[in-house]
Amino acid sequence: MELYDTEEQQVEAIKDWWKENGKAVIIGAVVGLGGLFGWRYYQDSVVQASEAASQSYTTVMNALQVKGADAQADIQAFIDSNEVKEYSVLAALQLAKVQVDAKDLAAALEQLKWAQSNTKDAALSPLISYRIARIEAEMGNLDAANSELSKVTDSAWTGRIAELRGDIALRQGNKEAAYTAYTEAQQAADASPTLQMKLDDLAK
Template sequence: MELYDTEEQQVEAIKDWWKENGKSVILGAVIGLGGLFGWRYYQDSVTTAQETASESYSKAVQQLAENNTEGEAALQAFIDANNESQYAVLAALQLAKVQVEAGEFDEALAQLEWAKSATEDQALSSVITFRLARLKLEQSDFDAALAELSSITDESWSGRVAELKGDILLRKGDSEGAYTAYVEAQQAEDVSQTLQMKLDDLAK
């Protein structure tokens, strides 16, 4: 660092430095503050969009509960308008559930397939994949159902996956394979209350 003999020299040095670097400092400050406020604006925009989507999702689900026909249309409209939001994925799950209950399996399958492709959330993906497997079982598409199950790698699902695998194999006529899958499911922490009944029925 340079040492100045007098205050006047210090002042002159500062003036000279400012002439050379002042514009850069101001520009840097403007860019920095602009970036800060821009980031805050972006975050506020994202938060607002999420809150709006959440509110719209709640209204659409409520409408579905009150009136199935109009509610389904409202929920589908919400999905189409918010297809990049995770709320749209949740809405698709709700709509698929109603369609399954109405026996509209192909429509429900399309909703679940879209939901699976639209989410990167591993936990949610496991839920969707499991429902896809159950639905394909209902359609007697056994091999496709087994393929769906094999893609679930989350250990917390191991019991449910093994039990559903047993259900699929049983429907395919593979009683021995079903029994093996049920025994495997019995070792998991997420064992169901109906599993023992299934094992007992096969043991008869």
């Protein structure tokens, strides 16, 4: 760094520096402020979009509750048009449930697979995989069901996953594997109260 002998020299040096760099400083400041206001605008837009999606989601869920399967077209339109994906994913899960109740397993499976590929929520992923596996098993796609269960690594799902593996093994005629899976499931924190009944049936 240069040392200046007098204040006049310092002032002259500042003037010279400003001539050379002033434009760049102004542009930087403008861009910086523009970025700040742009970011705030973006954040406001995200909040507004989320609030609108929440209201629309509530509306279509109310329609689903009142109309049941007759509201499928409305739910699908919401899923296809909504910009906030997580609300669309939640709607797809609800629509899949209605489709399962209506015995339309293929349509429910399609909804769940769409939800699986569009969610970033780590809490939803095991739920979606579990439901996909149940439908695959119900449709007789037992290998696909087991493959889907392998995607779930969350320990909170250990019991339910093991129990469903037991159900699948039983459908495959493998009682020994079913017994092992049910026993494992019974030891998990999320064990189902029906497990003992299943184990008793296998012991007969």
